[in-house]
Amino acid sequence: MTASYRSSTSAAGVDNTLQVTRPPGTTAGDQILAIHFSFNTTLSAMTAPSGWASAGSRGTGLITVRVWRKTATATESGSYSFGQDNHGAIHVVCLRDASTAVNVAITEGVALTAATPGVAPADASAVEIRAAAVYTFPTTITGWSGPSGYTLRGQVQSANVLSSAAATRQTNSSVSSGEQQFSETPAAFHEFIGVSISVGSGSTIPDTEPPPPFTPGVGESQYRYKFHRLRDGHYLGDLPLVNVNFDKRILQPGTFSATIPIPDRDVGALVKEIIPEDETVLDRGPGVITCQILRGGEYWGEYWITGATPTRSGQGTPTIALRGSTLDAYFLQVELQETLPTFAAYDQIDIARELLNHMQSQPYANLGLVLQGGVSGVERDRTYNADEATYGQRLTELAQVDGGFEWAINILSGPAGLERHWVWGMPLGVQDPAPxxxxxxxxxxxxxxxxxxxxALRGATRWRARGDRISTDASTSSTPLISAAAEATAHLEAGWPRLDRTITYSSVTEMGTLEDYAAYWAAVAAGAxxxxxxxxxxxxxxxxxxxxxxxxxxxxxxxxxxxxxxxxxxxxxxxxxxxxxxxxxxxxxxxxxxxxxxx
Structure with a gap:
C-alpha cells in the first residue's frame, strides 16, 4: 500500500497549552505527525499528550521545534493539547496507508525565505512533509507560499511574534529532493527554523495466490495473469485468460485484450471476485483493477482494466471480453485543475517529475511511481494554468519538442512485489551496440x-505550431500565435511538393516554444x-x-x-x-x- 495524505489541522496561540483538533477523517491505523514550533520555549517545556512519541527536535535559537508521531486508534481523541511556555504554532498531518518509518531533518538560520533541508526518503514511495516557522516581530505575515511542487496544507500565526506554514507532496524516489524554500509576504529578514519529514508506505498485502498453471510455448514459458486493485495493490485473484494480446509503445498508451471463458458456475464465482456481477460492488471491476502479467515468473507488464463485456452467443457458454491500457493512459484521465508555480529555466526532466509528483499528490491519484533521477541538460520555461488539460497531455507536449525526451513506465520486481518505474531517455533504450x-x-x-x-499523407514537408490567443482585452478580437514554418529542406530539395501541417497547442503563449514544436515535427515526421x-x-x-x-x-x-x-x-x-x-x-x-x- 502506498502512503498518501489524508487531512491536516493547524493552530496557533500563546497559552501554556496549545490545543489543536484531530485531522478530519482520521481512521484507526493512520499515521499522525505533529510539528510544534514555539517562541522562546525550552525543549523540555514542549510536551505532547499520552501516546505520542518524539521523532525529532531542535532548539538553539529563538524558535524551538519538536516533531511527534503516533498511530491512530479506534478511540482517537477529538483534539490534542501540547505544552509550551510562550507563543506557539502547530501542524498535525494525518497519512493513510503509511508505515512507522519516519526520517526527520531540521535546519535554522536568518534569511528572506525559510529553508527546509533535504531529507532521506523513508521509502521508495513516501509522503514528504515540509514545515517552517519565522519570528515575525515587528511585522505581521500576510501570506505564505510553499515550495514548488508542494501543496500548502496550513498557515497560522500567533500575534505578530510567530508565523508558520506546512506543505506536503508525494515522493517516489530513492534520492532526496533537497533543500526547499518557503516564502512569506511581506519578504523580510527573519529568524527561521525549517523541518522536513519523510514517511514511508505501509506494508503490501501479501500475495498468497496459488502457483501459476504451466503454458507451453517455444522452449518453456509460463504466463500468469494476476489481478490487483490499482491504487492500493490489494490482490484479488488469478484468472485463466485466453486470446490474450498486449502491447507497449513509446509516448503513447499500450493496449490489452483478453477473453475469460466461463464454462461453469464454479468458474463464474471465481470471476465475480474480480469482475462483479452486482453493480453495487465498487471495490473491484473495470476502472478499479489492473492485470499484472508474469512470464516465467518475471513481470512483463501491468494493464489498467477499463472495460469488460460479458456475452453469450447461441447455445455456447458465457465469456467476458476484457480491454485495458498501460498505466500512462491513466495520466490522460486526471485533469490539472490548479495552477502550478511557473517553471523558469528548469530542466525539462525536473518539470516532468514535478508534473507527475503533483498528479500523485492529488486525492486518490497516487500510483506509487518510482521516478528516475538525473537531468537532461535542456532547460525550459513552462507555465501550467488550471484548465481542462490532463497531466498526460502536458507531459507528452513537454516531451515532443525539439531537444525533447522519451519516457515510459517499466514494471519491475521489487522487495514487496511489483514496482512501477517512470523512466526517461534522450532517446530511451540501449543504442550501441545493438542488444x-x-x-x-x-x-x-x-x-x-x-x-x-x-x-506520404501522415507526414509533411512544412510544419507549423499554433498556440493560444494572447489578447487580454475582451472587446477586441485576437488571433492565435502561429510559428513560422519549419521546412523539411532535404525533402523539398529532392523534389517533394509542399505538404503543410499545423499542430495546435492551445495553452502555449510563447513563440519560442511553438517554434521548438514545429522544429520537432519537421525533424521526426518529414515526408513519407x-x-x-x-x-x-x-x-x-x-x-x-x-x-x-x-x-x-x-x-x-x-x-x-x-x-x-x-x-x-x-x-x-x-x-x-x-x-x-x-x-x-x-x-x-x-x-x-x-x-x-x-x-
Whole structure:
C-alpha cells in the first residue's frame, strides 16, 4: 500500500497549552505527525499528550521545534493539547496507508525565505512533509507560499511574534529532493527554523495466490495473469485468460485484450471476485483493477482494466471480453485543475517529475511511481494554468519538442512485489551496440513475418505550431500565435511538393516554444512516414522484454523482396501474443522506428 495524505489541522496561540483538533477523517491505523514550533520555549517545556512519541527536535535559537508521531486508534481523541511556555504554532498531518518509518531533518538560520533541508526518503514511495516557522516581530505575515511542487496544507500565526506554514507532496524516489524554500509576504529578514519529514508506505498485502498453471510455448514459458486493485495493490485473484494480446509503445498508451471463458458456475464465482456481477460492488471491476502479467515468473507488464463485456452467443457458454491500457493512459484521465508555480529555466526532466509528483499528490491519484533521477541538460520555461488539460497531455507536449525526451513506465520486481518505474531517455533504450539481433533468410531465423508501411499523407514537408490567443482585452478580437514554418529542406530539395501541417497547442503563449514544436515535427515526421514491423517467434529466454522499448535491433533480411542486407532500427513498440489453445506459438511483434503525428 502506498502512503498518501489524508487531512491536516493547524493552530496557533500563546497559552501554556496549545490545543489543536484531530485531522478530519482520521481512521484507526493512520499515521499522525505533529510539528510544534514555539517562541522562546525550552525543549523540555514542549510536551505532547499520552501516546505520542518524539521523532525529532531542535532548539538553539529563538524558535524551538519538536516533531511527534503516533498511530491512530479506534478511540482517537477529538483534539490534542501540547505544552509550551510562550507563543506557539502547530501542524498535525494525518497519512493513510503509511508505515512507522519516519526520517526527520531540521535546519535554522536568518534569511528572506525559510529553508527546509533535504531529507532521506523513508521509502521508495513516501509522503514528504515540509514545515517552517519565522519570528515575525515587528511585522505581521500576510501570506505564505510553499515550495514548488508542494501543496500548502496550513498557515497560522500567533500575534505578530510567530508565523508558520506546512506543505506536503508525494515522493517516489530513492534520492532526496533537497533543500526547499518557503516564502512569506511581506519578504523580510527573519529568524527561521525549517523541518522536513519523510514517511514511508505501509506494508503490501501479501500475495498468497496459488502457483501459476504451466503454458507451453517455444522452449518453456509460463504466463500468469494476476489481478490487483490499482491504487492500493490489494490482490484479488488469478484468472485463466485466453486470446490474450498486449502491447507497449513509446509516448503513447499500450493496449490489452483478453477473453475469460466461463464454462461453469464454479468458474463464474471465481470471476465475480474480480469482475462483479452486482453493480453495487465498487471495490473491484473495470476502472478499479489492473492485470499484472508474469512470464516465467518475471513481470512483463501491468494493464489498467477499463472495460469488460460479458456475452453469450447461441447455445455456447458465457465469456467476458476484457480491454485495458498501460498505466500512462491513466495520466490522460486526471485533469490539472490548479495552477502550478511557473517553471523558469528548469530542466525539462525536473518539470516532468514535478508534473507527475503533483498528479500523485492529488486525492486518490497516487500510483506509487518510482521516478528516475538525473537531468537532461535542456532547460525550459513552462507555465501550467488550471484548465481542462490532463497531466498526460502536458507531459507528452513537454516531451515532443525539439531537444525533447522519451519516457515510459517499466514494471519491475521489487522487495514487496511489483514496482512501477517512470523512466526517461534522450532517446530511451540501449543504442550501441545493438542488444538484439533477428534474421529472416532462406536458412531460417526467428522472423516469421514483416510489414513496411510507407504513407506520404501522415507526414509533411512544412510544419507549423499554433498556440493560444494572447489578447487580454475582451472587446477586441485576437488571433492565435502561429510559428513560422519549419521546412523539411532535404525533402523539398529532392523534389517533394509542399505538404503543410499545423499542430495546435492551445495553452502555449510563447513563440519560442511553438517554434521548438514545429522544429520537432519537421525533424521526426518529414515526408513519407515509415512504420515497419517484424513478427518473431519467442524462445524461452528472449533477449528483450516489455522494458526494452527504445533499444536498437540489428535485422538481417534475405528473401524474394529484400536483397541480402543488415539494417539497424529502434524498437518503438512491442506487442505480445502468448500461447493459447488455438495456437501453440508465442509471438512478438516489434514496431520499428516511425512516428505517430499528433492530431
Amino acid at each position: 538484439h539481433v533477428f534474421s529472416d533468410d532462406p536458412h531460417g531465423g526467428i522472423i516469421t513475418g514483416w510489414s513496411e508501411q510507407i504513407d 512516414l515509415r512504420v515497419d514491423a517484424v513478427t518473431l517467434t519467442l524462445g524461452a529466454e528472449p533477449s528483450f522484454s516489455m522494458n526494452s522499448l527504445g533499444d536498437t535491433a540489428r535485422l538481417y533480411f534475405d528473401n524474394e523482396w529484400h536483397t541480402p542486407h543488415w539494417r539497424t532500427r529502434r524498437i518503438i513498440g512491442i506487442g505480445i501474443t502468448p500461447t493459447s489453445r488455438n495456437d501453440g506459438k508465442e509471438t512478438a511483434e516489434l514496431v520499428l522506428e516511425g512516428q505517430e503525428v499528433a492530431p
